[in-house]
Structure formats: structure tokens, C-alpha cells
Amino acid sequence: MRIFSGGGMWEFEHTIDADVTPAQVWARYADTATWPEWDEGILAVTLDGPFEAGTTGTMTPEGQGPLPFTLTAAVPEKGFTDETVIPDTVTLRFVHRLAALPGGGTRITHRLEIEGPAADAMGPxxxxxxxxxxxxxxxxxxxxxxxxG
Structure with missing residues (x-):
């Protein structure tokens, strides 16, 4: 786990090693309707197209209304990035990386980057x-x- 704050950015990153393949994790990422099954903080996710860069959608966190997001990167079995922009305030960038481990399994990393004019005030x-x-x-x-499977 790593946290950084300052200079117009707030960042947090967490990594685990799991006994699954990158393809198995990617299948879960790409099936956004099932995200609430593994992320209790998410009530619903919708996409307006395929799970690829440029596709927009909404994510409904627990206790909030739907928030728009855009997939800004999506590389099968490697990871994806999505962004929610709060105009003139901050951009919330969620980075999800997958790396096959030499002995089998996958290193899964999730990262949040909050950047923009209000990041130093809002991030912490x-x-x-x-x-x-x-x-x-x-x-x-x-x-x-x-x-x-």
C-alpha cells in the first residue's frame, strides 16, 4: 500500500498476488454488470458500448447517484483505466493493472489518482x-x- 499527496495530486495504490490468471481477472473486469459482486461499494455499473478505451458509462457508488466515467485505456489481460471528471475541480483516475507472476498467478494493482486544482484540498x-x-x-x-474459471 502506498499513499502520496501534494503538488496537485493525491495517489493511493494497493497490490495483491492472487492464484488466478490475468485472463480470469480480465473477464471479471470486462463484465461490468458483475462488479457489485466483488466490490461492495458499487451498486451498479453500466457501459454505453464495449469494454474498450473511449467507452463511457456510469458507476453508482453506495450512497450516491450515478457518476459518469470514461474508459481511457483497456488492454486485455494487462489492465484498464477509467476517469471521472469533476469539471474545474478534480479528475478521479482509477488504474487497474494485471501482471502474470513467473510461478503462476497474477499481481493485481488498483490505484487511485486524484489530480486537478482542488486535489490538494480534496484528496486527503x-x-x-x-x-x-x-x-x-x-x-x-x-x-x-x-x-x-
Whole structure:
């Protein structure tokens, strides 16, 4: 786990090693309708197209209304990035990386970057609220990926 704050950016990153393949995890990422099964903080996710860069959608976190996001990168079995822009305030960038481990399994990394003019003010409060469930969600993701086969 790593946290950085300052200079117009707030960052948090968490990594786990899981006994699943990158393809198994990727299948869970790409099936956004099932995200609430492994991320308790998410009530619903919709996409307006395929799971690829440029596609937009909405994510409904627990206790909030739907938030628009855009997939800005999506590389099968390697990871994806999505962004939610709050105009003139901050951009919330979620980076999800997958790396096959030499002995089998996958290193899964989830990262949140909050950047923009209000990042130094908002990041230290908002960031930990958003990332508090990263460890649990990532463990649940690995378990769900293994169940899917």
C-alpha cells in the first residue's frame, strides 16, 4: 500500500498476488454488470458500448447517484483505466493493472489518482473514503475470478 499527496495530486495504490490468471481477472473486469459482486461499494455499473478505451458509462457508488466515467485505456489481460471528471475541480483516475507472476498467478494493482486544482484540498479527505475498500474488493475480485474459471 502506498499513499502520496501534494503538488496537485493525491495517489493511493494497493497490490495483491492472487492464484488466478490475468485472463480470469480480465473477464471479471470486462463484465461490468458483475462488479457489485466483488466490490461492495458499487451498486451498479453500466457501459454505453464495449469494454474498450473511449467507452463511457456510469458507476453508482453506495450512497450516491450515478457518476459518469470514461474508459481511457483497456488492454486485455494487462489492465484498464477509467476517469471521472469533476469539471474545474478534480479528475478521479482509477488504474487497474494485471501482471502474470513467473510461478503462476497474477499481481493485481488498483490505484487511485486524484489530480486537478482542488486535489490538494480534496484528496486527503475524499481519497481515503474511496480507497478504504480497495483491499477487500481486490481479494473478492480474485476469489470471484477463480470461481468463474
Amino acid at each position: 479527505g475524499l481519497g481515503p473514503q474511496i480507497t478504504a475498500d480497495f483491499p477487500d474488493a481486490m481479494e473478492a475480485l480474485a476469489k470471484a475470478a477463480g470461481q468463474r
